[in-house]
Amino acid sequence: xxxxxxxxxxxxxxxxxxxxxxxxxxxxxxxxxxxxxxxxxxxxxxxxxxxxxxxxxxxxxxxxxxxxxxxxxxxxxxxxxxxxxxxxxxxxxxxxxxxxxxxxxxxxxxxxxxxxxxxxxxxxxxxxxxxxxxxxxxxxxxxxxxxxxxxxxxxxxxxxxxxxxxxxxxxxxxxxxxxxxxxxxxxxxxxxxxxxxxxxxxxxxxxxxxxxxxxxxxxxxxxxxxxxxxxxxxxxxxxxxxxxxxxxxxxxxxxxxxxxxxxxxxxxxxxxxxxxxxxxxxxxxxxxxxxxxxxxxxxxxxxxxxxxxxxxxxxxxxxxxxxxxxxxxxxxxxxxxxxxxxxxxxxxxxxxxxxxxxxxxxxxxxxxxxxxxxxxxxxxxxxxxxxxxxxxxxxxxxxxxxxxxxxxxxxxxxxxxxxxxxxxxxxxxxxxxxxxxxxxxxxxxxxxxxxxxxxxxxxxxxxx
Numbered sequence: 001x002x003x004x005x006x007x008x009x010x011x012x013x014x015x016x017x018x019x020x021x022x023x024x025x026x027x028x029x030x031x032x033x034x035x036x037x038x039x040x041x042x043x044x045x046x047x048x049x050x051x052x053x054x055x056x057x058x059x060x061x062x063x064x065x066x067x068x069x070x071x072x073x074x075x076x077x078x079x080x081x082x083x084x085x086x087x088x089x090x091x092x093x094x095x096x097x098x099x100x101x102x103x104x105x106x107x108x109x110x111x112x113x114x115x116x117x118x119x120x121x122x123x124x125x126x127x128x129x130x131x132x133x134x135x136x137x138x139x140x141x142x143x144x145x146x147x148x149x150x151x152x153x154x155x156x157x158x159x160x161x162x163x164x165x166x167x168x169x170x171x172x173x174x175x176x177x178x179x180x181x182x183x184x185x186x187x188x189x190x191x192x193x194x195x196x197x198x199x200x201x202x203x204x205x206x207x208x209x210x211x212x213x214x215x216x217x218x219x220x221x222x223x224x225x226x227x228x229x230x231x232x233x234x235x236x237x238x239x240x241x242x243x244x245x246x247x248x249x250x251x252x253x254x255x256x257x258x259x260x261x262x263x264x265x266x267x268x269x270x271x272x273x274x275x276x277x278x279x280x281x282x283x284x285x286x287x288x289x290x291x292x293x294x295x296x297x298x299x300x301x302x303x304x305x306x307x308x309x310x311x312x313x314x315x316x317x318x319x320x321x322x323x324x325x326x327x328x329x330x331x332x333x334x335x336x337x338x339x340x341x342x343x344x345x346x347x348x349x350x351x352x353x354x355x356x357x358x359x360x361x362x363x364x365x366x367x368x369x370x371x372x373x374x375x376x377x378x379x380x381x382x383x384x385x386x387x388x389x390x391x392x393x394x395x396x397x398x399x400x401x402x403x404x405x406x407x408x409x410x411x412x413x414x415x416x417x418x419x420x421x422x423x424x425x426x427x428x429x430x431x432x433x434x435x436x437x438x439x440x441x442x443x444x445x446x447x448x449x450x451x452x453x454x455x456x457x458x459x460x461x462x463x464x
């Protein structure tokens with residue numbers, strides 16, 4: 001981790017940039033109340049250090065000359081340890097203009113505080129033991145949530161559900177390791193056959209617990225990051241019109257001129273609580289236009305990494321070689337084939353289309369007449385979420401880091417089980433179990449690399 005002292009008083013603006021009704025400047029650290037007392041004068045003249053914890057005082061912030069009023073404010077004092085960081089915390093609520101907020105920040109910096117690093121308030125909460133690393137990551141996930149579903153998923157982790165599940169597994173591993181260490185320390189007590197069998201059974205139980213958590217990874221990823229969806233097809237099949245219909249606004253330019261869309265247009269939409277990042281792409285065709293050719297190349301790149309491809313076809317035209325080329329390009333991708341312009345006479349052979357895709361993955365609709373859109377969104381939902389999508393009561397894996405650590409722990413447990421099966425010495429079993437323990441500790445922060453911790457908190461804004 002970066003060389004920052006936990007004894008420093010840190011300060012940052014906690015409200016978004018720009019004008020607003022209220023601005024908040026937050027300080028934390030032992031000494032933050034003393035710094036606030038240097039520049040704040042309450043209407044009743046009582047010092048903040050003499051105030052009870054979690055109380056609000058009305059008054060003025062003065063410049064460092066002690067004479068010039070900067071702003072009329074409300075100051076909240078929260079004394080350790082019952083605060084966000086477990087240190088003293090002071091929050092100045094001022095008028096929300098960018099000039100006044102920055103001036104109050106400047107006054108506090110000149111009075112002894114230093115500017116907080118990105119995420120340093122939450123990092124202090126982690127380092128002071130108020131939250132674990134999975135809860136710290138959940139803070140930024142709550143802030144960045146796109147739908148109520150993603151918020152519920154993040155709040156569950158913020159409440160410590162993932163931490164509790166991981167600690168439960170780690171406790172089982174620690175009991176197993178302790179039993180082995182006794183045998184190593186007291187060699188006269190050799191591991192008997194029954195003990196091997198008990199360890200194998202315990203390892204199986206741990207493996208089941210890990211796999212149960214891993215089974216939520218895809219749902220967690222979708223809840224937090226959304227379904228990366230690309231609309232693909234030739235020019236003028238209705239891709240931009242479909243995007244506009246999804247968003248219920250004219251987000252993309254629609255004309256009868258082929259090649260109008262030359263770059264990607266990205267937006268988030270909500271399908272029954274599931275966040276969907278939808279990307280409208282340039283029409284795929286052979287072209288001599290350099291700019292359009294770059295757009296076509298970018299469309300293919302997006303399709304390669306997408307979770308879902310929506311390929312649009314004009315049902316009033318027959319399949320041609322360009323359509324078939326796109327179908328071949330996406331044959332290994334999760335995809336839905338959309339037959340647009342169903343309001344016109346169909347000339348497209350569905351039988352020929354079914355040589356490339358399953359019938360269940362074909363949907364007819366008319367974007368112009370708003371027919372079939374609900375069927376399309378229901379199909380997207382069914383492809384990624386089965387049954388009830390309310391995950392507020394589940395323990396859900398939140399990100400790829402958690403998934404990778406769980407997968408590594410799973411592999412270590414499987415190695416331990418093979419070691420037990422072959423009746424190898426107990427110290428070999430202990431090594432595999434300790435590896436699993438370490439990987440699980442990466443999730444909660446008990447055995448994570450310092451560089452990873454810094455990288456996680458760098459995603460935060462300065463005031464959080």
